[in-house]
Amino acid sequence: MSVSDYTETEGLPAADRTPYKPWSYDTASAKLYIPRLGAGQDRWFAAALSDQKGKAPSRLAVFAERPQHKRWEMVSVVDLDSPKLPDIALDHDGYATAVAADGNKHLAADANPLRTAVLDNFATGGTHTGRKVFTPTTASKRQIEVHDKTGTRFGDQGTTVFAGAANRYKDAYALKTADGGALVLFSHMHTQTDAVAHSGLQINPGKEDRAWLHDVPRTSITYMFVCNDAATVPAKAAPSRLIGYTCARTDASGPPAPSWSDRVQRTRAPPDGRRTFPAPCLLRRAPCPLALSSPAPPSARATQASTSSSTACPATTFPCSWPPTSTSSDATSRPCAGTSSTTSPSAGTNSAPISSTMSRPHS
Incomplete structure (x- = not known):
């Protein structure tokens, strides 16, 4: 296993990791x-x-x-x-x-x-x-x-x-x-x-x-x-x-999409300088792996935040803080630690993928 393979594997949830075979x-x-x-x-x-x-x-x-x-x-x-x-x-x-x-x-x-x-x-x-x-x-x-x-x-x-x-x-x-x-x-x-x-x-x-x-x-x-x-x-x-x-x-x-900052509302930083999010804060998981998609308009985003829904893939609810405080291998690879919850697609949004998915960059 190369350093690159090790880094990629450490970013995966424990359930998705395959045993290392030298x-x-x-x-x-x-x-x-x-x-x-x-x-x-x-x-x-x-x-x-x-x-x-x-x-x-x-x-x-x-x-x-x-x-x-x-x-x-x-x-x-x-x-x-x-x-x-x-x-x-x-x-x-x-x-x-x-x-x-x-x-x-x-x-x-x-x-x-x-x-x-x-x-x-x-x-x-x-x-x-x-x-x-x-x-x-x-x-x-x-x-x-x-x-x-x-x-x-x-x-x-x-x-x-x-x-x-x-x-x-x-x-x-x-x-x-x-x-x-x-x-x-x-x-x-x-x-x-x-x-x-x-x-x-x-x-x-x-x-x-x-x-x-x-x-x-x-x-x-x-x-x-x-x-x-x-x-x-x-x-x-x-x-x-x-x-x-x-x-x-x-x-x-790469630079985050504007839709990312729109979906996460940050509160004032406390005296110790750490930023916190309201708990739980909703981070919509990507519709499909590495797919080009169109984010929902502001009106639809408000609906998404209130209904905890997404167009094609599960939403993820995190009671979270920034930076992450967890030291577990799964949590350190994400913006904040928490649990996942699956919701049904919501009508009226336009965040569905608009091109074929790309599983990963070339190798």
Whole structure:
């Protein structure tokens, strides 16, 4: 389980959490690529791993020594689209040859243009550099498909835009292949921003977003992704092959919809500076997970507050305070702790979803 998975799981109610099952690999079938390194060079190696004995590798991982932590750490792992691995060049002692992943003039592309091309696949569908740097593979086609399908799913009611983000993980690793090229492993970060097309619409987060968005409707949501990528690069001027990538969502944020503040009436802050809500205070749960919906007009909102009703999904009644005082794992992921109550839909409101639901951002 990654830190991202752990964060998302902690935001779920206890009943929705699945037991953690650690991923393990078969050491007997692991293929290790250990480079012969000189004095002063950082020590690392790559490993092709399988989760079952006798099964072809499904992941490619990089382990690096971290002297400051006095241990070795897995710093990158990529899910492979094919069990067929590139032919790594080995010397007479069985060691691999490490080559420069950045600034290598003996390769058709180093980590920087590869990273740029991957970002372009997400941002434009590969129209600028993605389709030029990479020959079509399962991995590159999947990135382009994420752009094409995710970017149009809201129709004229919303937009989705991908963009590169400041990369905190600039370490890249490369091993020489038998054909003179290299296997390059690198990381990138990108954002996915979903936004409503005009006022009167809102994006309702799903339960998978609760750890970051706390069930608060938004006018836009920006998701942050950290991804690991693996590509084979030829020595001559020719397209590279993206052989796998793995992304994890690490953050999500966005401005609350105006309807949120309209539904919650705050009282004066007491002397200690804490703000409290009238108890119980009614917070209408989103009609459907991550659906674009239109909030009710002010007259309808008054009716909703008095009848404790919603259009498509349960309402949630919280006897609450702000900030939350509960330390339970379920309560800390929501604006305030309380109990849920289901009510029937009310007539005359216009808060029903007006586009298809989006279960979650891409992965």
